[in-house]
Amino acid sequence: xxxxxxxxxxxxxxxxxxxxxxxxxxxxxxxxxxxxxxxxxxxxxxxxxxxxxxxxxxxxxxxxxxxxxxxxxxxxxxxxxxxxxxxxxxxxxxxxxxxxxxxxxxxxxxxxxxxxxxxxxxxxxxxxxxxxxxxxxxxxxxxxxxxxxxxxxxxxxxxxxxxxxxxxxxxxxxxxxxxxxxxxxxxxxxxxxxxxxxxxxxxxxxxxxxxxxxxxxxxxxxxxxxxxxxxxxxxxxxxxxxxxxxxxxxxxxxxxxxxxxxxxxxxxxxxxxxxxxxxxxxxxxxxxxxxxxxxxxxxxxxxxxxxxxxxxxxxxxxxxxxxxxxxxxxxxxxxxxxxxxxxxxxxxxxxxxxxxxxxxxxxxxxxxxxxxxxxxxxxxxxxxxxxxxxxxxxxxxxxxxxxxxxxxxxxxxxxxxxxxxxxxxxxxxxxxxxxxxxxxxxxxxxxxxxxxxxxxxxxxxxxxxxxxxxxxxxxxxxxxxxxxxxxxxxxxxxxxxxxxxxxxxxxxxxxxxxxxxxxxxxxxxxxxxxxxxxxxxxxxxxxxxxxxxxxxxxxxxxxxxxxx
Numbered sequence: 409x410x411x412x413x414x415x416x417x418x419x420x421x422x423x424x425x426x427x428x429x430x431x432x433x434x435x436x437x438x439x440x441x442x443x444x445x446x447x448x449x450x451x452x453x454x455x456x457x458x459x460x461x462x463x464x465x466x467x468x469x470x471x472x473x474x475x476x477x478x479x480x481x482x483x484x485x486x487x488x489x490x491x492x493x494x495x496x497x498x499x500x501x502x503x504x505x506x507x508x509x510x511x512x513x514x515x516x517x518x519x520x521x522x523x524x525x526x527x528x529x530x531x532x533x534x535x536x537x538x539x540x541x542x543x544x545x546x547x548x549x550x551x552x553x554x555x556x557x558x559x560x561x562x563x564x565x566x567x568x569x570x571x572x573x574x575x576x577x578x579x580x581x582x583x584x585x586x587x588x589x590x591x592x593x594x595x596x597x598x599x600x601x602x603x604x605x606x607x608x609x610x611x612x613x614x615x616x617x618x619x620x621x622x623x624x625x626x627x628x629x630x631x632x633x634x635x636x637x638x639x640x641x642x643x644x645x646x647x648x649x650x651x652x653x654x655x656x657x658x659x660x661x662x663x664x665x666x667x668x669x670x671x672x673x674x675x676x677x678x679x680x681x682x683x684x685x686x687x688x689x690x691x692x693x694x695x696x697x698x699x700x701x702x703x704x705x706x707x708x709x710x711x712x713x714x715x716x717x718x719x720x721x722x723x724x725x726x727x728x729x730x731x732x733x734x735x736x737x738x739x740x741x742x743x744x745x746x747x748x749x750x751x752x753x754x755x756x757x758x759x760x761x762x763x764x765x766x767x768x769x770x771x772x773x774x775x776x777x778x779x780x781x782x783x784x785x786x787x788x789x790x791x792x793x794x795x796x797x798x799x800x801x802x803x804x805x806x807x808x809x810x811x812x813x814x815x816x817x818x819x820x821x822x823x824x825x826x827x828x829x830x831x832x833x834x835x836x837x838x839x840x841x842x843x844x845x846x847x848x849x850x851x852x853x854x855x856x857x858x859x860x861x862x863x864x865x866x867x868x869x870x871x872x873x874x875x876x877x878x879x880x881x882x883x884x885x886x887x888x889x890x891x892x893x894x895x896x897x898x899x900x901x902x903x904x905x906x907x908x909x910x911x912x913x914x915x916x917x918x919x920x921x922x923x924x925x926x927x928x929x930x931x932x933x934x935x936x937x938x939x940x941x942x943x944x945x946x947x948x949x950x951x952x953x954x955x956x957x958x959x960x961x962x963x964x965x966x967x968x969x970x971x972x
Contacts, residue, residue, distance in 0.1 A: 444709075456469055491745075506649070529622050530631075537605050537632060541643050548574055569609060591608065607649075617637065625741075666731070674729060682736075706768050765831070777801075928958070951972055
């Protein structure tokens, strides 16, 4: 055979080999996309009813995930793969509530629930007391103002009568007293001094009544705490307070499976599988019960990715870590499932090398082709890792943020000092609406993004534990800021104002006493109706400026002084 013929045969073989390799890769890609579509189609179907935590649809979702983990030959942890936790669905004052004044002559005056009094959110669920009342004025305690309304009073074993707000609040809304004039702070001060019940009254008729809607997320005290409405406020003598609130609960389900490679360190791969059902807890961007929120992108796409990774993270290039696959529930209600796992870990937290959280990976914009990776500042190794990741930039480009905080489950691990990454395909108009459906998923974008995750894991396939670094606050949006408040917005909140999801230590918000779940409705003279308004308002201030933040905390409107 001539050399030229040998060369032709060899060249043909190489070409055919390459063609076969490309064809095989293309076939595997199509199979993966088909699996992703099958997973999302089930999880985001009307049959599951939006996967509200504690619902039958959420349990069906958890069962589906568990069965897929079993197919992938993973070891189920917990109770046959489940980790159960309880959530309070709502709190309602029942007819068993009672409020009565017992006069010295034996006359008993019973007041009418809701018409004349009602329990507040901090009130105990079940408690009954009869005790003497004691008027403590405004119930204010302020070291800054050197004021203690309890001075000279023996309140132990008595029911404290406390006025709302503080004297002169209309004339001096920025008074330091505003910092200690909210109901929560007043309750804490009264508790410290041994009261057995609290009755709030108006200081003047123009005061606004606190909300009678009982928060399901507030941790109740052990005291009956009522608001008394009548004008005369005549409550001398003994009173009887019975606080009987109905608090039905439901069970949420985390799903847990383990790939044991017999290593000292474990990589956590997680995604939340719950969504917002029919908007039972008012999490939708659309008010009212408006239909099933299927949550195809949020977060059936993340769960489908989790399942695909549980199939793919095998072989020598992934074997120097164990893998714990976690599908959390309760994320939409405030990261409840991941927080519960942190408090009740199935493996020692110190053995966790790092965490990859997938939340909304299904809507890579076909024109921008942008994948966002949050949390790259949580370890100095992440920057080096991402520099090694190879992508076809015509198909996918990567953008990053440093902060380990955020409105998703990776934040629960970050707060424990564990490096995290959050993979995210971007926000869109269908977020938290009934229009987040399967047919809008970009499966090619998902496939490309999963390839990036696999590279990140492969690059860090080593025994060394990734070092952790605490990150600076992530400032939302593109507006340039000269200062920071030190808060993380709750991006899942759709009401008026900007809800706070986290407060950083020793930042202006922390020093002013702002707390998680506070809602900022005004910054200085700037009205805040959402995150965008907040960013615009913040950009107007400089270092050294002073202003005020008007916030809603529970049923109260509070003004806090901010020093930048």
